[in-house]
Structures are given as C-alpha cells and as structure tokens.
Amino acid sequence: MANAELIKNIILQMAQEIEGNKEYLTGLDAAIGDNDHGINMNKGFKNAVIKINGLGSQSISEIIKAAGMAMISHVGGSAGPLYGTLFLKAAGAAKDKDEIGLLDFTQMLREGIDGVKARGKSERHEKTMLDVLIPALEALEESAVAGGSAKQAFEKALAAAEEGVLYTKTIVATKGRASYLGERSLGHIDPGAMSSCLLIKAIYDLL
Numbered sequence: 001m002a003n004a005e006l007i008k009n010i011i012l013q014m015a016q017e018i019e020g021n022k023e024y025l026t027g028l029d030a031a032i033g034d035n036d037h038g039i040n041m042n043k044g045f046k047n048a049v050i051k052i053n054g055l056g057s058q059s060i061s062e063i064i065k066a067a068g069m070a071m072i073s074h075v076g077g078s079a080g081p082l083y084g085t086l087f088l089k090a091a092g093a094a095k096d097k098d099e100i101g102l103l104d105f106t107q108m109l110r111e112g113i114d115g116v117k118a119r120g121k122s123e124r125h126e127k128t129m130l131d132v133l134i135p136a137l138e139a140l141e142e143s144a145v146a147g148g149s150a151k152q153a154f155e156k157a158l159a160a161a162e163e164g165v166l167y168t169k170t171i172v173a174t175k176g177r178a179s180y181l182g183e184r185s186l187g188h189i190d191p192g193a194m195s196s197c198l199l200i201k202a203i204y205d206l207l
C-alpha cells in the first residue's frame with residue numbers, strides 16, 4: 001500500500017486538507033466548543049510538515065513519529081495531545097517496516113485509536129473523533145479480510161467516516177468541551193470527528 005515516500009506525501013496532503021478547511025473546522029468548534037479546532041489542527045500540521053521536510057531520508061515510523069511529536073509540542077487544547085497520541089502509537093506499530101500493507105495500516109490505526117481512548121478516557125458514541133476513527137477502522141478491517149485494493153478499502157473507510165461525522169449530530173457530547181453543553185450539543189457536528197474524516201479523505205486522495 002505505501003512506502004516512506006507515500007507516507008510523507010500523505011501527511012503533506014493531510015496538512016493541505018486541514019488548511020483548506022481551517023475556517024470550517026473552527027466554525028464547527030464555535031458552535032459547541034471554543035472556536036479553535038481549525039486553528040489548532042492547522043498549527044499542528046504546519047509544524048508537522050516543517051519537521052518532516054527537515055528530516056533526511058527517514059523510515060515510515062520516523063515520519064509518523066515526527067508528525068505526532070509536532071502535534072503534541074505545538075498544539076494546545078485536547079486535540080493536539082490526542083492526535084499526537086494517535087500518530088505516535090501508529091508510528092510505534094510501523095516500527096522497522098519499509099513498506100506497509102492494508103493489514104499493517106489497520107494494526108497501526110487500531111493501536112492509535114487505543115491510545116486516544118486511553119488518553120481521552122473515551123469510547124465510541126461520545127461525540128468525538130472516535131465516532132469517525134472507529135467505523136473507518138472497522139471498514140478497513142472488513143476490506144483487509146475481503147481482499148481488494150487499498151484504494152477500494154479507503155473508499156469504504158471514507159464512506160464510513162462520513163457516516164460517522166453525521167452520526168455525531170444525533171448524539172449528546174459526553175467528553176471534551178462540548179460535554180459542558182449537554183443536550184445543547186445535539187444537532188451539531190463534532191469538529192474532531194470532521195477533522196478525522198478529512199485525514200481519511202487525504203489518504204484516500206493520495207492512494
């Protein structure tokens with residue numbers, strides 16, 4: 001599915017996707033949070049790109065680790081450490097691999113998600129990024145079993161992610177700032193769910 005060069009390009013694509021949707025993400029956070037999610041994500045990815053471009057020839061794991069470190073050290077708020085954890089755990093699962101297949105990727109994402117759950121003390125159905133990441137992972141795992149191309153697998157993962165984004169409109173937030181709103185968080189898309197969906201779209205676009 002991907003070598004180090006493609007992984008690097010995927011992260012650059014993620015950065016572009018986030019930058020292009022910066023205002024939109026911040027607007028979603030204005031409704032149920034504190035009006036900064038797009039700003040946070042853009043800052044994290046901008047620093048990730050600087051860090052990755054500054055690396056010489058690096059392994060898949062080192063590239064993803066650099067992105068995770070950039071999120072943790074440059075982004076305040078909850079999303080920085082949570083996405084940072086996602087990337088660092090994924091990097092750990094990719095250690096010593098020069099090339100990753102779909103099955104490797106599902107393993108990386110699974111470990112990343114487990115890291116987010118542990119750090120965020122959160123689960124699916126709490127109106128967070130997990131409501132996108134977990135269905136996307138499940139779609140990838142199904143595809144890995146069924147066979148087919150990585151592109152086809154990510155097409156399904158993206159569809160599951162988009163469904164997950166819409167699902168967050170129908171539930172009340174029980175984690176993060178949006179949980180302070182209780183019932184008033186209903187009817188709004190979770191900003192972190194949307195940013196996760198954009199990251200999956202970036203991977204799909206580059207495959």
Ligand code: ADP
Binds near residue numbers: 038121175192
């Ligand atoms: P902050 O809420 O600190 O301002 P951001 O606005 O950048 O940080 O990110 C908010 C997003 O982070 C939410 O939309 C949600 O998806 C995600 N989030 C917040 N808390 C958690 C958590 N405990 N577990 C998983 N995701 C979370």
Ligand code: MG
Binds near residue numbers: 035036037177
């Ligand atoms: Mg916020």
